[in-house]
Amino acid sequence: MATxxxxxxxxxxxxxxxxEFRVLEVPPLPYLMVDGHGDPNTAQEYADALAALYPVAYKLKFACKKDGRDYVVPPLEALWWAEDMDAFTRARDKSQWDWTAMIMTPDWVTEQMFEEACATVAAKDRPASLDRVRRETLREGTCVQTLHIGPYDAEGPVLxxxxxxxxxxxxxxxxxxxxxxxxxxxxxVEPAKLRTILRQPVTTA
Incomplete structure (x- = not known):
C-alpha cells in the first residue's frame, strides 16, 4: 500500500x-494556476477557475496514486493584488482585485502528467476555464506570515x-x-472558525 x-x-x-508574525524562507514550489479579476464572491470567473483547478488537481492525484505515489491534495491558495493596495487592505473593494487561484502539486508531477490530466478532464464535462489552467513554479523566497482565524472580510486589521x-x-x-x-x-465551516494563512513576500529595505 502506497504511503x-x-x-x-x-x-x-x-x-x-x-x-504571531513569522519570517520564513519559502522554497520554489509548483502550482496549478488560473488568473482572474474581480470579486471572488460574485464573479463567475472565480467560480469557473475553481471548477477547472480541482478536477485537474484530483486527476493528477489519482494518476500518482496509480503509480504508487499517493498524496493529499493541498488546500486552495490564492495571490491577491490591486493597482491601489488600499482597495485591498482598507477599503476591501473586491471589484478592484486581481487574483491567481492556485493548488500546489508535488514536485514529482511532470508536464506530461499535467497534460494528460487536462486531457482526461476535457473528455468529460469540460470546465469552461480548463484552457486557462497552467503549471508554474512560484518563487517567493523570504516571506512574513501569520494565521488569521475568522471571516475573510476581517483580515484588514491583521494585514x-x-x-x-x-x-x-x-x-x-x-x-x-x-x-x-x-x-x-x-x-x-462557519465564518468565525475559518483558518487562513496570510503571507507577504518581503526583501531587505
Missing part, C-alpha cells in the same frame, strides 16, 4: 500561529499590522503579491 504524502504536514510554509508595523520595523519592505492559504472550507 500518502501530506504536504501540509511536511512543508514549513503551512505552519502559522494566530497573533495593516503586518504591512505597516511588523515589516517596516524589521527593516523589510514588501515585494511580490499577497498570498492566502485556505485551511478551512467556507462551505462547511
Amino acid at each position: 500518502k504524502t501530506d504536504l501540509k504536514k511536511t512543508l514549513d510554509g503551512y505552519q502559522a500561529r494566530r497573533g 495593516e499590522e503586518m504591512h505597516e508595523r511588523f515589516i517596516p520595523e524589521r527593516g523589510l519592505r514588501m515585494t511580490g503579491k499577497h498570498h492566502e492559504i485556505y485551511l478551512g472550507d467556507p462551505r462547511r
